[in-house]
Amino acid sequence: MIQADRRTFLKLAAMSAASAAAHRAEGRTTALPQLDGAGIQWHKAPCRFCGTGCHVQVGVEAGRVVAIAGDREAEVNKGLLCVKGYHVGMVLYGKDRLTQPLLRRGDQHVPISWDEAIDVIARRIVRAPERFAFYGSGQWTIPEGYAAQKLMKGGLSNNHIDPNARLCMASAVTGFLATYGVDEPAGCYDDLDACDVVICWGNNPAEMHPVLFSRIVDRRSRGQRVRLIDIGTRRTRTTDQADNYLEMKPHGDVAIALGILALLRAQGSWDRSFVDKHCAFRALQAENTTLQGEAITFETWSERIAAYTPDVVERLAGISQDDLQMLAKLFADRSLRITSLWCMGVNQHTMGTAVNSLIHGVHLFSGHFGRPGDAPTSLTGQPSACGTVREVGTLAHALPGGRLVAKPEHRAQCEEAWNLPEGRINPKPGHHTVKMWEQFTTPAADGGDIDTIFVQVTNPGQTLPNLPLLFDRKQGQDDKFLIVADAYPTATTRLADLILPAAMWVEKNGIFGNSERRTQQWFKMVDPPGQARDDCWMTIAIAHRLLELGHPGMKDKDGRFLFHVEDEQGNVVPIWQWEHYYDVNVDKALFEEYRQLTRMKHKDLAPYEEYVKARGLRWPVVQQPDGSWRETRFRFSGVDDPYVEQGRDIQFYHSVTGDDRAQVWFYPANPPAESPDGEFPFWLCTGRVLEHWHTGTMTRRIPQLLRAVPRAYVEMHPADARDLSIANGEFVAIESRRGRVELPVWIEGRGAPPRGSLFIPFFDETALVNRITIDAYDPISKQPDYKKCAVRVRRLSNGNAVR
Amino acid sequence: MPISGLVILLDSDETDSACAFDALRHLPELELGDQVGPRIAAVAVTPSTSADRALIDQIRALQGVRNVDVVFVEVSPAVAEPGLHHNSWLREVPR
Numbered sequence A: 001m002i003q004a005d006r007r008t009f010l011k012l013a014a015m016s017a018a019s020a021a022a023h024r025a026e027g028r029t030t031a032l033p034q035l036d037g038a039g040i041q042w043h044k045a046p047c048r049f050c051g052t053g054c055h056v057q058v059g060v061e062a063g064r065v066v067a068i069a070g071d072r073e074a075e076v077n078k079g080l081l082c083v084k085g086y087h088v089g090m091v092l093y094g095k096d097r098l099t100q101p102l103l104r105r106g107d108q109h110v111p112i113s114w115d116e117a118i119d120v121i122a123r124r125i126v127r128a129p130e131r132f133a134f135y136g137s138g139q140w141t142i143p144e145g146y147a148a149q150k151l152m153k154g155g156l157s158n159n160h161i162d163p164n165a166r167l168c169m170a171s172a173v174t175g176f177l178a179t180y181g182v183d184e185p186a187g188c189y190d191d192l193d194a195c196d197v198v199i200c201w202g203n204n205p206a207e208m209h210p211v212l213f214s215r216i217v218d219r220r221s222r223g224q225r226v227r228l229i230d231i232g233t234r235r236t237r238t239t240d241q242a243d244n245y246l247e248m249k250p251h252g253d254v255a256i257a258l259g260i261l262a263l264l265r266a267q268g269s270w271d272r273s274f275v276d277k278h279c280a281f282r283a284l285q286a287e288n289t290t291l292q293g294e295a296i297t298f299e300t301w302s303e304r305i306a307a308y309t310p311d312v313v314e315r316l317a318g319i320s321q322d323d324l325q326m327l328a329k330l331f332a333d334r335s336l337r338i339t340s341l342w343c344m345g346v347n348q349h350t351m352g353t354a355v356n357s358l359i360h361g362v363h364l365f366s367g368h369f370g371r372p373g374d375a376p377t378s379l380t381g382q383p384s385a386c387g388t389v390r391e392v393g394t395l396a397h398a399l400p401g402g403r404l405v406a407k408p409e410h411r412a413q414c415e416e417a418w419n420l421p422e423g424r425i426n427p428k429p430g431h432h433t434v435k436m437w438e439q440f441t442t443p444a445a446d447g448g449d450i451d452t453i454f455v456q457v458t459n460p461g462q463t464l465p466n467l468p469l470l471f472d473r474k475q476g477q478d479d480k481f482l483i484v485a486d487a488y489p490t491a492t493t494r495l496a497d498l499i500l501p502a503a504m505w506v507e508k509n510g511i512f513g514n515s516e517r518r519t520q521q522w523f524k525m526v527d528p529p530g531q532a533r534d535d536c537w538m539t540i541a542i543a544h545r546l547l548e549l550g551h552p553g554m555k556d557k558d559g560r561f562l563f564h565v566e567d568e569q570g571n572v573v574p575i576w577q578w579e580h581y582y583d584v585n586v587d588k589a590l591f592e593e594y595r596q597l598t599r600m601k602h603k604d605l606a607p608y609e610e611y612v613k614a615r616g617l618r619w620p621v622v623q624q625p626d627g628s629w630r631e632t633r634f635r636f637s638g639v640d641d642p643y644v645e646q647g648r649d650i651q652f653y654h655s656v657t658g659d660d661r662a663q664v665w666f667y668p669a670n671p672p673a674e675s676p677d678g679e680f681p682f683w684l685c686t687g688r689v690l691e692h693w694h695t696g697t698m699t700r701r702i703p704q705l706l707r708a709v710p711r712a713y714v715e716m717h718p719a720d721a722r723d724l725s726i727a728n729g730e731f732v733a734i735e736s737r738r739g740r741v742e743l744p745v746w747i748e749g750r751g752a753p754p755r756g757s758l759f760i761p762f763f764d765e766t767a768l769v770n771r772i773t774i775d776a777y778d779p780i781s782k783q784p785d786y787k788k789c790a791v792r793v794r795r796l797s798n799g800n801a802v803r
Numbered sequence B: 001m002p003i004s005g006l007v008i009l010l011d012s013d014e015t016d017s018a019c020a021f022d023a024l025r026h027l028p029e030l031e032l033g034d035q036v037g038p039r040i041a042a043v044a045v046t047p048s049t050s051a052d053r054a055l056i057d058q059i060r061a062l063q064g065v066r067n068v069d070v071v072f073v074e075v076s077p078a079v080a081e082p083g084l085h086h087n088s089w090l091r092e093v094p095r
């Protein structure tokens, strides 16, 4: 092929992608021209980055990704991508990819073979299986998480498995469970096309879920009226588009939700019919903080909520009484369709379960539920936080399909599905993330009961709160052994004893589940570099080595290997051997096994092949009389959910009270774990930026993104900077009771915190903001609060702390 | 020579959008395609990825342009720029 042909073809492909996206954005259909040609093959895949779950078309030529286009057939993004998404192909080609296993010897890492690496891990586990922990993430594919889950809970009878998603959406899970008895949003992204009002509760979708946000902007550009209300602790790019910006004090969201409920109650403007038919009332027990709480009467609930009058809310939350009245008036208007969006601001919160439940409560109490556009919808940050963590259940207390290790019948169901002897699964929940790392970094002599952790697809050396306590203490403890599989060197591999090179994204088969219950499949397209291998293979190879070492848990009741896979002729395929791993589709085998466990909580998944054909399907996916498979957009609502009984408008069929009712909660507004004082006078909030995804291990290796935002900074109000004689760009030290980080100050930058508040993004491994964050967490979800702690600012020029 | 596919969203103000359309037609790196309502499909061919970014910023800044979505990007080695420096400790490790 001559080069000119290829260039011409790429230009045609680019124009075709642009033309199709323009048509789709205007709601017009157009014939989709084929992209294939000139030696380039195109395949579908979800974007590797955020929980929005856009689909891309990946152009592959001669074993290399050569182009990325927004997928015109994808409902999520309709051909559009954000700045990260259109650079996603470059994540594979950073110059410092890890390409072979490395074992720490003294102060060096030396290359070893995969056989040695797997043997080292298996022997560490066999020595003390109960002191081993597996730490994964919402970037695990569904089969990867499922395999890790089965190895730990089904094989090792060990529940010390938790994901980094504990740090990002555990409070959303507990909020859904406490309210509906089952996890994950009832609505979906279609709500954004139908709503009249969008309320952003402490989140910034313009930067964090940009393609979703563009749906709102697009509707406005077509002349539709969509009112956007931004409730936040600092001005962001979302604020730029907002009709109303309600600046609240940190932690003020609890009081705002309570205040709306109190006004609806006091003014008699709640939806009596909806509440009478579909709601019950609940609060925490006085002596015990549990997810279930206790039932209370409407009268008791009303008495408690009545304390949150507009003047009290103004004092607690800092928003004006007029703004609170405005919110209550919107919710009182049943002719409007209101969508609430939230993400980390509400979840990373010592009252995360409470505020999640209260936002659901506002929607339920006002009847803004169950119609397209009328929904409380939490968003996730990672591409498979929902699919792999919440649905597969890779949390220390969970089992697949919404089951719990503590419930005998749930353990029995999994033991039966996995053909395991009765009693194999341990009934005691394992360590949640903060506890796991605290135990790992606590010397054994002081009671630290974890001595080996295997980390896959995440970077706790950058993301854990209070890093000095939860991560850095590992250094120098020779009996603690840290295994890290990743594609690149990270802040975590820095302290690793064994580093495993991992295949990433389209270098392997995969399945993700995005924020709107959409399960998305893709195939491997290119080979990983050097000796990098799939995370799922690592798990299976370790299990098989454990079997060889005689661990009894690696066999089922019939003596078969835990990951027994046969080909179409019925022959066992030795998938633990890398050279045979792709002889069969291991993802398909694991997915078909897993999906049998998804029906109990009506999270039904279709057969694997259905996802091969689709750009994702939203569960429950049920088979129709004609044999086709149908997805569900609006759960619990008679308009769409196949599990709602005929003739009913709403049915909360997993109600914790067993009467098809959702729970409207009361929680008192308690203070945050730490607040500014004389010594540490500033609030600190941490978060993300548009150009970088999470810890930047991928996006910092994409030159265009790194150039756009090369390093972290601290946003500060100009008046604070003036008071402290700090110039824009000047380096300062930000100190908390836990540690210190040095950063340049950005005044009037992209975000604008109010006086007394600072913001620092966490993507930069050269300035680890989690050295100063607090490890306080929500007592129910165990999710830490990264959004508020107390800090001070020290000028570096004269070394004095300024307060 | 990176190739990008763009969707350019014009303002609802007719005078501004006509001005923007005229300015876009005169950008030599840009080839315009279908216009669908206020959106124009376009392809940019630039000498480097930084020029690509600069062109997109330039389009975004035009009076009468409301937004630019990038929907196609070439990732060939031919358009890769020199790797940026990471403070990667692993580079010092013998392999």
Ligand code: SF4
Binding pocket: A047, A048, A049, A050, A051, A052, A053, A054, A077, A080, A081, A082, A083, A084, A085, A086, A208, A209, A210, A211, A212
């Ligand atoms: S919004 Fe998220 S999923 Fe979509 S392209 Fe951007 S990073 Fe990828």
